[in-house]
Amino acid sequence: MAAARTLRIGLIPGDGIGREVIPAGRRILESLPASLNLKFSFVDLEAGYETFQKTGTALPDKTVDILKNECDGALFGAVSSPSTKVAGYSSPIVALRKKLDLYANVRPVKTTAGNSNGKPIDLVIVRENTEDLYVKEERTIDTPNGKVAEAIKRISEHASFRISKIAGEIALSRQNIRDAAGTSTRNQPMVTITHKSNVLSQTDGLFRETARRALAAEKFSSVFVEEQIVDSMVYKLFRQPEFYDVIVAPNLYGDILSDGAAALVGSLGLVPSANVGDGFAIGEPCHGSAPDIEGKGISNPIATIRSVALMLEFLGEMNAAAKIYAAVDGNLDAAQFLTPDMGGKATTQQVLEDVLKRL
Amino acid sequence: MAAARTLRIGLIPGDGIGREVIPAGRRILESLPASLNLKFSFVDLEAGYETFQKTGTALPDKTVDILKNECDGALFGAVSSPSTKVAGYSSPIVALRKKLDLYANVRPVKTTAGNSNGKPIDLVIVRENTEDLYVKEERTIDTPNGKVAEAIKRISEHASFRISKIAGEIALSRQNIRDAAGTSTRNQPMVTITHKSNVLSQTDGLFRETARRALAAEKFSSVFVEEQIVDSMVYKLFRQPEFYDVIVAPNLYGDILSDGAAALVGSLGLVPSANVGDGFAIGEPCHGSAPDIEGKGISNPIATIRSVALMLEFLGEMNAAAKIYAAVDGNLDAAQFLTPDMGGKATTQQVLEDVLKRL
Ligand SMILES: CC(C)[C@H](C(=O)O)[C@@H](O)C(=O)O
Numbered sequence A, B: 001m002a003a004a005r006t007l008r009i010g011l012i013p014g015d016g017i018g019r020e021v022i023p024a025g026r027r028i029l030e031s032l033p034a035s036l037n038l039k040f041s042f043v044d045l046e047a048g049y050e051t052f053q054k055t056g057t058a059l060p061d062k063t064v065d066i067l068k069n070e071c072d073g074a075l076f077g078a079v080s081s082p083s084t085k086v087a088g089y090s091s092p093i094v095a096l097r098k099k100l101d102l103y104a105n106v107r108p109v110k111t112t113a114g115n116s117n118g119k120p121i122d123l124v125i126v127r128e129n130t131e132d133l134y135v136k137e138e139r140t141i142d143t144p145n146g147k148v149a150e151a152i153k154r155i156s157e158h159a160s161f162r163i164s165k166i167a168g169e170i171a172l173s174r175q176n177i178r179d180a181a182g183t184s185t186r187n188q189p190m191v192t193i194t195h196k197s198n199v200l201s202q203t204d205g206l207f208r209e210t211a212r213r214a215l216a217a218e219k220f221s222s223v224f225v226e227e228q229i230v231d232s233m234v235y236k237l238f239r240q241p242e243f244y245d246v247i248v249a250p251n252l253y254g255d256i257l258s259d260g261a262a263a264l265v266g267s268l269g270l271v272p273s274a275n276v277g278d279g280f281a282i283g284e285p286c287h288g289s290a291p292d293i294e295g296k297g298i299s300n301p302i303a304t305i306r307s308v309a310l311m312l313e314f315l316g317e318m319n320a321a322a323k324i325y326a327a328v329d330g331n332l333d334a335a336q337f338l339t340p341d342m343g344g345k346a347t348t349q350q351v352l353e354d355v356l357k358r359l
């Protein structure tokens, strides 16, 4: 038997319920069947608002260095945003995405047989993760008529091309998985390009044209490519979510669309994400730090558990990922152990144990 | 009896189904009961993509001049966007909003007794209408690594203040109407400020702070003020739309949120808007030019009819507006004449006649 592959995983719980769900993610990795021949080692890393209050920086250099030099992947929990402006504070996850060039934010949103409400949804939002308004280049000037602030929205051909390419690849790989399962009613993968080029003809126009060009490559010839203006995309997402497969979008639209899509499956507590770069991936639940339920032991670990699987997929461990997804689907369909956001009464721990049992 | 007030209304059908719904709006105005003591005169005006193709400009100076110098209000239909970039073309409605300083885009979204699905929704999105990314200041540079395009997002204290103030005023006036009707379960008006200041601390930070300050005025002391980050706002809008009353947002978020809210009430064909400045208002259905149904005679006139009412409200004609709203609610609740977007089989004309009968 081949030597086990050992993956070193950084654990960055951050703030709030991040601290409750990341340990659940770790437990999943530790409990994967031996037959997968995977080993994990872990390193605890700091980031977040509390780290900022303690050390003056929300993202210590040490965290970035260890991720870069020692780790194969990581799990990120959540960060609290201060409720008023705090000088010097800036979101560590946004910084991390840029520093590690994790250029794709992949957010699958899917119903299971048990929670589809009749409309099976199985889509993924592929969000550009390094530019757009997230470059955070802002300035404020004083005028006789009051303050005026400006921010730069930056869209590059380079970033638009690679995000569209990964969207195309994800579309192909999803179709492969569907074909293998033999259950899909979709006979062609689809990518929907989202933009607002009717107003932003240069920036979003560049995104749109570049996405069209990237997806016109020979290897994507089986992919149906269409587009939606972002406002109309939100409308259609709600009117006919079952229609969509892969949605590719600039950073901010992707942020908004993924929260919208999460609403469709009942809870943000179900939706995972992966921040993906070349050879590195950080799994991150889409929910935030949720101060309202912090410390009650009832935060939903599913988004994190699915983020673990998603991270593994991008590290090439498709079998391990499939096992985790199946265990989660089992938990959701049985609907015996669900946290309150899903209308259940179970604790984080009970949901975790139920998923572990199904692993 | 006092002399009738005469209002001169510009009619700008634009492209596509704009040409089918604006005549319906005109018929409504012409058919208002004499007891309201209102007279209307009309002037047909050009704008849109077809105008651009014919004349080289999508918004002729003549249209702007007549609106400015002769009209009290206007109705705008829709414009088609060219499906690829066309040099020199730029959206006439965006230009019109800026040229006439129509700084508020007011978009009420509401269910009627008959189409509430159990969740009565009655909210209004108050969208800033002159700045944000809609300033359309863009540039593109060539780099060794491909093209890079940038757009300016501009947020001013001045525009943020006046939009927040009008949001507060709308909240008060809605509460007055609810109190008079004696049917509301909401005992306090509410304004929700939408922003993304956790990422855009200067621009959206300025919007947020200025909105807080505007709404802290003594006259708004009865208004409950809260805020939501835009991604979370989309999520909550879908999870608990009945919770919201007035949502105030910068231009782009308002654009996206209003399409999202429209999805909640079943069809964009129901949702009106008014572009409002000091002493001037342009009613505009939220749907676009809908090339897929153009020419079939089945476009939903309700969004336009409600836009007529909304325009009248901002011209101070509350009674006329109330009559129109009631006639529309009557049509929707009876559900006898509904266009296909609402699951019915009626034509534009049949819906119009049914509303006229109820006027
Ligand atoms: C916390 C915030 C900076 C972040 C974002 O906007 O990217 C979050 O909303 C997300 O989607 O991961």
Ligand SMILES: CC(C)[C@H](C(=O)O)[C@@H](O)C(=O)O
Pocket (backbone or CB within 6 Å): A198, A199, A231, B091, B093, B094, B255, B286
């Ligand atoms: C057509 C387009 C320019 C416009 C906008 O973005 O404002 C439309 O979406 C709207 O909401 O009125």
